[in-house]
Amino acid sequence: MLEAEHISYRFADTQPWIIQNATLRIAPGEVVGLHGHSGEGKTTLAKILAGYLMPDKGTVRVDQAPLPSKGYCPVQMVFQHPETVLNPRWCIRDSLLEAGTVPDERLRHFQLKKEWLERKPHELSGGELQRIAIARVLGTGTRYLLADEITTMLDAITQVQIWTALLAVAKKKNIGAMVISHDAQLIKRICDRVINIAGIQWKGGDTTL
Numbered sequence: 001m002l003e004a005e006h007i008s009y010r011f012a013d014t015q016p017w018i019i020q021n022a023t024l025r026i027a028p029g030e031v032v033g034l035h036g037h038s039g040e041g042k043t044t045l046a047k048i049l050a051g052y053l054m055p056d057k058g059t060v061r062v063d064q065a066p067l068p069s070k071g072y073c074p075v076q077m078v079f080q081h082p083e084t085v086l087n088p089r090w091c092i093r094d095s096l097l098e099a100g101t102v103p104d105e106r107l108r109h110f111q112l113k114k115e116w117l118e119r120k121p122h123e124l125s126g127g128e129l130q131r132i133a134i135a136r137v138l139g140t141g142t143r144y145l146l147a148d149e150i151t152t153m154l155d156a157i158t159q160v161q162i163w164t165a166l167l168a169v170a171k172k173k174n175i176g177a178m179v180i181s182h183d184a185q186l187i188k189r190i191c192d193r194v195i196n197i198a199g200i201q202w203k204g205g206d207t208t209l
């Protein structure tokens with residue numbers, strides 16, 4: 001279970017709370033949608049759950065254990081722009097290896113061509129790069145995947161291909177997922193449950209999302 005308990009976060013003491021005293025749980029294999037207006041803290045919440053940001057208060061745990069301070073994190077995040085996570089100077093093979101071995105079966109599952117492995121990120125399309133970024137983080141150590149607007153910039157056919165491939169792996173490996181999207185139809189179609197933070201007012205009391 002991925003559990004965030006009573007987490008609060010603000011970017012500075014002088015800034016308002018982005019999240020305050022929030023508790024949320026994602027079970028293995030569960031697909032949870034996160035919906036809210038722009039700027040309401042969806043990405044910030046995901047970054048806290050993945051250990052990119054430390055909450056000012058509260059804890060994030062996976063199976064009762066805090067996220068590791070070094071080594072592979074069981075909570076992985078995929079972003080809207082895959083080029084921001086792939087080193088522009090490395091060939092794709094090296095970027096994949098950085099996160100662990102990617103077996104041929106996973107390359108095939110995400111329709112990644114072997115010839116792409118020798119290319120640099122700028123030599124691939126946005127949809128191809130996103131499939132690489134997703135395949136890269138679906139290794140054995142990943143228990144939860146946080147997907148932040150990962151298909152927003154892609155055409156409808158590519159969106160379906162990506163979600164079909166991703167959800168199949170998540171189901172097979174019992175990986176829990178959080179889907180951040182402004183696309184209400186997408187969330188409704190693929191998620192078991194939806195957390196809606198649209199218009200949420202943080203007043204300090206316990207909030208279970």
Ligand SMILES: Nc1ncnc2c1ncn2[C@@H]1O[C@H](COP(=O)(O)OP(=O)(O)OP(=O)(O)O)[C@@H](O)[C@H]1O
Pocket residue numbers: 011018036037038039040041042043044045
């Ligand atoms: N590094 C930062 N320093 C200060 N404020 C920040 C920082 N990063 C984000 N914010 C602010 O925190 C708030 C929440 O941002 P966040 O990116 O989490 O929202 P979001 O719900 O994901 O938005 P969107 O749907 O537009 O992607 C916004 O008001 C944003 O301006």
